[in-house]
Amino acid sequence: MAFLSPGEVRLLREAGHPRTWVRGEVLMREGETADSVVLLTGGLVKATVDSANGYTSLLALRGPGELLGELACIDGRPRGATVTAMRRSAGLVVAGEAFLRLLERDPALCLAVLRSVVGRLRDSDGLRADQGAxxxxxxxxxxxxxxxxxxxxxxxxxxxxxxxxxxxxxxxxxxxxxxxxxxxxxxxxxxxxxxxxxxxxxxxxxxxxxxxxxxxxx
Structure with missing residues (x-):
């Protein structure tokens, strides 16, 4: 996986269950209560946001080894984006409460998730800088x-x-x-x-x- 050690992946496997999604299927929907996270193990998904005028913005593409929905589970706020499978995809679904318990018990996993979030923030900052320059x-x-x-x-x-x-x-x-x-x-x-x-x-x-x-x- 992209940012997790084999031991950390094993923890998520033990806490979750495998699932697959067909192309076009929604994994998470903007505005919903965050009750789980997904560790993507195969395929490709997109994260999008719908504006009030009906325009859909593409926020990111995510592939194998990336976590989905962890921010909303951590801060308890509704989902910030809709995640849709762009082709047949597979992942490990971990309940939100179980995910939070893992973060509390395992500092290495918590740090790995933090690094992943920081990396995405840096990418977002770089994208905004590119748009102006x-x-x-x-x-x-x-x-x-x-x-x-x-x-x-x-x-x-x-x-x-x-x-x-x-x-x-x-x-x-x-x-x-x-x-x-x-x-x-x-x-x-x-x-x-x-x-x-x-x-x-x-x-x-x-x-x-x-x-x-x-x-x-x-």
Whole structure:
């Protein structure tokens, strides 16, 4: 797992139970009472927030080894986001009370969870800084590189070495703080450069090194 030792994973396995979710199934819903956490062991999920005007913002993608819902369990407040499976996913579901008892009893596990939370906060701070200092093209390219490296799946049917990212144009726009129209223009430019290909609900990275250079030079 990404931030847990084998012993810490064992503690969560003993306290929880395994579960699977099909694509499109909601694991957690914004506003609900937090009664459990999930340690994702397989698949890919997205965390989103709905605004009053109906706009849905993509907050993050999460993959194997990441905890879901721990903040709401710790502070007792309602869920801050909806978590939806983007493909068939699996995880360990641990009741909120059991999770809190584990944190109280095991300082190493508590520190590991704290480090995970701090890492996410740093990523969030970096994303906000990027939105003010980098062009839309650089932000979109940088996000695609990150998603391809962390959560991408091989797409040899498109091109040998290609990596598919299960994120659509609207989600790219909300994650980078750009308009959908700006993202579409950026993706078209990247397509002309042979860096990406777009499809229904996904973007395929054809040239990861070239896309990384694009992100740095834009």
């Amino acid at each position: 980098r062009t839309t093209g650089a932000r979109v390219a940088g996000l695609l590189v990150k998603l391809a490296v962390q959560y991408g799946s091989a797409a040899p049917e498109t091109l040998p070495g290609a990596v598919a990212v299960q994120v659509n144009q609207r989600e790219l726009a909300s994650a980078t703080g750009a308009s959908r129209e700006s993202v579409v223009r950026c993706l078209r430019a990247m397509q002309r450069a042979g860096l990406v290909a777009t499809g229904r609900g996904r973007t395929v990275v054809l040239d990861l090194a070239g896309l990384r250079r694009w992100a740095e030079e834009e």
